[in-house]
Amino acid sequence: MSMNTTATTAPAWYDLALCAQTGPAFFFPEPGSSLRDAKRLCGACEGRAACLEYALANDERFGVWGGLSETERQALRPRR
Ligand code: SF4
Numbered sequence: 001m002s003m004n005t006t007a008t009t010a011p012a013w014y015d016l017a018l019c020a021q022t023g024p025a026f027f028f029p030e031p032g033s034s035l036r037d038a039k040r041l042c043g044a045c046e047g048r049a050a051c052l053e054y055a056l057a058n059d060e061r062f063g064v065w066g067g068l069s070e071t072e073r074q075a076l077r078p079r080r
Helices: 011-014 034-042 048-057 070-076
Strands: none
Touching: 011 070, 034 070, 048 070
């Protein structure tokens, strides 16, 4: 995931975000490349549940959030 860290609207869980320390390139890998490393980082992240909830609530389409790829998140999203 990627978020402007200078924004005052960053959600509270962002303080827990491990990926905030690695930079956005980590979570937006080239299409077709492995998401394994990003997912491993998410697995150790204390903000994971809140991160995933945020991504689903905000309909985030790109990158890994809360340990899930966009395809995996789409499967969780209610159909409209
Ligand atoms: S769960 Fe993953 S994407 Fe979400 S804040 Fe943590 S490290 Fe970043």
